[in-house]
Amino acid sequence: MSVEVRVPTLGESVTEATVATWFKKPGETVAVDEMLCELETDKVTVEVPSPAAGVLGEIVAAEGETVGVDALLATLSEEGNAGPEDVKPRAHSEMVEEAPAAGGAAVDVMVPTLGESVTEATVATWFKAVGDTVEADEMLCELETDKVSVEVPAPAAGVLTAIIANEGDTVAAGGKLAEMSTGAGASAPAAAPAPAAPTAAGGKDVENAPSANKLMAEKGVDPASVSGTGKDGRIMKEDVLNALNKPAAAPAPAAAPAAPRPAEDAAREERVKMTKLRQTIARRLKESQNTAAMLTTYNEVDMTEVMALRNAYKDQFEKKHGARLGFMSFFTKACVHALQEVPEVNAEIDGTDIVYKNYVNMGIAAGTPQGLVVPVLRDVQDKSFAEIEKEIAEKGRRARDGKLSMAEMQGGTFTISNGGVYGSLMSSPILNPPQSGILGMHKIQDRPMVINGEIKIRPMMYLALSYDHRIVDGKGAVTFLVRVKEALEDPRRLLMDL
Template sequence: MTEVRVPTLGESVTEATVATWFKKPGDAVAVDEMLCELETDKVTVEVPAPAAGVLGEIVAAEGDTVGVDALLAVINAGEGAAPAPAAAEAPQSAPAASGGNAVDVMVPTLGESVTEATVSTWFKAVGDTVAQDEMLCELETDKVSVEVPAPAAGVLTEIVAPEGTTVDASAKLAVIGGASAGASAAPAAAPAPAAAPAASADVENAPSANKMMAEKGIDPASVTGTGRDGRIMKEDVMKAALAPAPAAAAAPTAAPRAPVAAEDEAREERVKMTRLRQTIARRLKDSQNTAAMLTTYNEVDMGAVMELRNQYKAEFEKKHGVRLGFMSFFTKACCHALKEVPEVNAEIDGTDIVYKNFVHMGVAAGTPTGLVVPVIRDADSMSFAEIEKAIAEKGKRARDGKLSMAEMQGGTFTLSNGGVYGSLMSSPILNPPQSGILGMHKIQDRPMAINGEVVIRPMMYLALSYDHRIVDGKGAVTFLVRVKEALEDPRRLLMDL
């Protein structure tokens, strides 16, 4: 007998609600086949089978609230593993190589809280021969791009989800025929239906979905359920809440499109927003709607940092194998200032303020597909060289679209360097649930009055945007002054002053 328990739910999450059981007692299950879905106040978590067998008792029924590591069900040993689908079940669009089996290509694990993706590119066509682990296609989620390798060698006989298709986390993407003997197929999951049936009166919706519909005043009849039997899930309500208003009524958050002359319309190009761009837009707007955001400014003389960098950059690169940039100085200065003003490194959770006794520094990076914020974990305990190496590695992975979900979660404060694009001044937007973000800008020679004389100095404007709900003006100004002091005299960092 094997126990099925609640997995780790994520940072600060201690309980969940059993939303949907995909299996019932007596059903045969395969290893890693999805048994049930849990909902927390932040994410939806799928629970896979830890072993093959027959599902015995279900201890936690749909609607039950369970804690971390609570017992959900038991799997009994038996004739158990759900059989792989026969090759005949998959319609063949191209002849399969003889002497092999059909293997389904499934959507891989997308990461915590990610429930669907869009097929962006197919690298292979139907009829192509593929090697095991050769890249077949690329999926795009609202946070990262995911490459899908071939689970076995053979011939690509069918593409179930063409480019542009939105698929859920358990959907089938394609079929490989003529797979070599011994190649194991992932347990088949039924392809997501093109449109989930509307929830009927005798189908119980997810508790969190009912709560959200009541809070937002959403009619259940207007929500399309994607759960089992048309069950309405929390994500369905969120999508309905974000959906644009009908054409008859102008959307309250966006002005109607201005009339366009026919000859101008013919010269326009309409491109659908990527899922990443849609998420960026939604999160930034949510940040403005939620936080009491305010920005305070200061300026810093970068002469001391530039002189120190020029003096040691060759030795630094020779010893550590990475260039000495400005970001390590700013990271160190911010970590130093956050110790004195901890509320800038905190977040609001309901009616509580959560102070972080560590600094996970988010470093905003522009990529061809949009802005992402990889996180340098425990930056406050890292050396200059460790920070530079981490920033270089994360930046490259961001540009290549290789960042994982874990690499973009858990940040406590963010640095945004608009100066690399020539920005002289800006007001950065908070990256929720963080309460502070520092905007760096272009270094520009300006005349400054120093000791009664006008001299030319390399100056940079700094902008700290902060959540005024927990950060007072005094704290914000103090933070910026400490950053300025540390950069204008880097020796203060060594002396912890």
């Protein structure tokens, strides 16, 4: 049976790639998921695994050719069905004894769909052990991606017979996590295998990308100095390029090992691996600093009128709409009003183009036990105060529970971050790329203000707008903050569209 090898999805906005290297030749035998070739796009290097075990037939796209998404790369002659004594060898991580009892059926537990552009996850926690009886839809384990946590339920009732991916392992979307035996006669396996040993003492158990090895050899780069971002730490071509472009390390750090921490200090420390979410937060924030010409402008707003309006109507509002009337809906509406006047704050840079958005997808930054996430409220320009408050409450609750989907955190055009709930009096928020603006709210604090020549105590809040100076000029940024201030100090302006 002939199987087609096609170009996989290359990522958002990427439509074509170049065939960099073929690792196999026509006529060679390949195993399922064995690497066939490597593609290069303008952003990343993409590996193409074999969709089945068999023999590589014709190579349609040779090295150096440009191919589009889903284009045919090669054909593969699939192996025939293995007989009972001719079972395909399995990866060492899958060497488990399957012993479902008579009457039971073997069921694979697979990695669920992780969301757009997410291809792998880390197994965070197993809630069940081999031999445990589980009910259908009972939670088996939890996976962590670089954006959300994903729970994996049991696909059927039965007994967990084997765990293929242990805690800490990285698994691909659609990969195998475990095996179950279902049916009335399901029982645990007779014995659990010992963990597989490393492939080679002192060696890596994965091969670097051939294009990376070639570039390291040409440039004289020590592989030990390159941090691999591929699966299982595999060094990719872009990792080598990043290492080459990285400024030379200052001599000072070399002396650091000469002064190790005292043993008594080390005993009082705890080393915890960063979660994928925290790694992504760190990477994206640093990318934001390195890419955008970020600048922050400040103002302050007298919250007297908003607080009076909220106090007057909050009970009626909650009774009618079933949602609390907070300050976030006022700020969201005020920002929508200001963004219509200063559209560049709601735009983004794409290469040499500026993309203006004729809608507002508002990101509302929310702190969670796992880290900062930014759920997105779509088309807030068309939503009422009640709709905004309900959606903020619902998305905030699911963010804290780790239940937000990938789609709910993508596509934002502007962000509001409320550090005031933690007591922040003043801060400079950092941009959420590719957005060009983010508004920072802060603590409401009574301060003496001069009102019509008299000193009066007023509830004041500092506002901070961080913006990308490549697209937003100082005049536009200041005008934006002034319009937000005016709308909040006289909320009637929002109703009158002034």
